[in-house]
Amino acid sequence: MRPISPVLRSQLYSITYGAIALFLVCSLVLYPEQAFQSSLKGLRIWWDVVFPALLPFFIASEILMGFGVVHFLGVLLEPLMRPLFRVPGVGAFVMAMGLASGYPIGAKLTARLREEGLISRTEGERLVSFTNTADPLFMFGAVAVGFFHDVSLGITLALAHYLASILLGIIMRFHEPHGPSTPPPPADxxxxxxxxxxxxxxxxxxDGRGLGQLMGDAISTSIKTLLVIGGFIMMFSVVIEVLGKIGVTNLLGVAISPLLATIGIPIELSSSVIAGMFEITLGSQVASQAPAHVDITYKMAIVSAVIAWSGFSVHAQVANILSKTDIRYGPYCFARLIHGVLAGSITLIAWNPIQQYLVSSKSSLPVFVREIPSSEWVHWSNRIHLFGWQLLFILGLLLLTIILWKQVKSWYSKGAL
Structure with a gap:
């Protein structure tokens, strides 16, 4: 079979993109009221949740990079990040910020490191694959409390999500094994x-910038990025609503039902899978509304996979952020698929043991879980308060690991072990 010529491939892309754009415009003309309401809904989510929750962390990360704190952490955490994930130590900063703050700050910081020349293209593709994760407050507050009305369900979701993320990072260390790498810090x-x-x-x-200039640049860059993110959120809110109105999502749900039945997943969850392909909040909500006879284990496995996949809305945001660098989107998309499979599988395996342990031991939930409000989980002050402590905890844990590791090596070299 002859390969498609580059000219023909380019023409096919043009026709496809044009058809998609025409389809969206016609859909908006046919359903103007639904498009307006869904766009307004996306705007509220961005203004009430995303903008106030992410803006302080975007600004703080820019200032920390300008003042060299990222380089400080890079030297300290080099012995952990490079052997385990094959990325420089500065990747630990992205990992901590991504785990604490959620989508898409991991991609934003990875792109910044690449622009600064602190990581290579291959290392950037490895790093963004496992550091662009959901935040704990979304899993506990929105999903566990908001949709399933049981905060303890979030424990299994969070454990599966972050364990799958770490496993994904280890898997992605084999991505382009002969790709370029940044040199380690000189021996000292x-x-x-x-x-x-x-x-x-x-x-x-x-860097050379003073505090005033650095803060001004950080605020300007962060707001520009968040405006783009807000546009994506509003646009995909409209797309999801319109696709639902014309029946495309139902048609796709019917199409994947045989595949779900083959792997033992109830076909009643097909609509949540399709909704989650586009947007994680909608997919999680649809899964929570599945019939009562569907086992909660399968519902949570689908939710876990949907959160790890992150939805086309987040994918579009990440693709836009990475487009300013030479980091490719393809490896990230492939990594999201692996993350979804790993998170869903871990949830299926760990669900019963963890839930039985929580019920039998009646153990206390973690403090930050107990602090999550049952009805106001989206309030920006709650998110910032919890994110800050989570970020400090993650960085402290990584630093403690390195200190203990260096102490053990010191004892071993002296013959004490």
Whole structure:
């Protein structure tokens, strides 16, 4: 079979893109009221949740990079990140911010590291694959409390999501094994905290901006990024509503029902899978509304897979952010598929043991879970308060791991072990 010529392939792309654009315009003309209401809904989500929750972290991350704190963490966490994930130590900063703050800050910070030349293209593709994750408050507040009315369900969701993320990072370390890598920090026998401080000082001098200019640049860049994210949220809210009105989502649900039945998933969950392909909140909500006879284990497995996949809305945001660099979107999309499969599988395996343990032991929930409000989970002050402590906890845990590792190596070299 002869391969398609580049000219013909380009023409096919043009026809396909044009047909999609024409379809969207015609749909908006046919359903103007639904398009307006869904666009307004997307705007409310962006203004009430996304903008106030992500803006402080976008600004803080830009300032931390300008003052060299990322370089400081990179030197300290190099022994953990490079052997485990084959990314430089600065990737730990992206990992901590992504786990605490949620989509799409992992992609944003990965792109910034690439623009600064702190990671190679291959390392960027590895890093963004497992650091662009959902935040805990969404899984506990929106899904567990808001949709399923049981905060304890969020424990299994979060454990499956983050364990799958770490496993994905280990898997993606084999992505392009011969790809370019940034050189490790030069060998230095001085105390590792001192090395980190020197690296931070050099980075701050190289940047050269003062606090006022740095804050101004950080605010300007962050708001521009969030405006683009808001546009994607509104547009996909409209697309999902219109596709539902004309019956496309129902048709796709019927099409994948045989596949779900083959792998043992109730076909009643097909509509939640299709909805989750486009938007994680909608997919989770549809799964929670599945018939009562559907086992909760399968509902939560689908929700877990949907959250890990993250939806086309987040994919579009990530593709836009990465387009400013040479980091490719293809590996990220493939990694999202793997993350979805891993998270769903882990949920199926761990659901009964974890829930039985919680019921039998009547153990107390973690403090940050108990603090999640049952009805106002989206309020920006709650999100920022919890995100800050989660970020400090993750960074502290990573630093403690490195300190213990270096101490064990020191004892081993001295023959104490």
């Amino acid at each position: 026998s001085s105390f590792f905290l001192l090395r980190g401080l020197r690296a931070m000082h050099r980075a701050r001098l190289a």
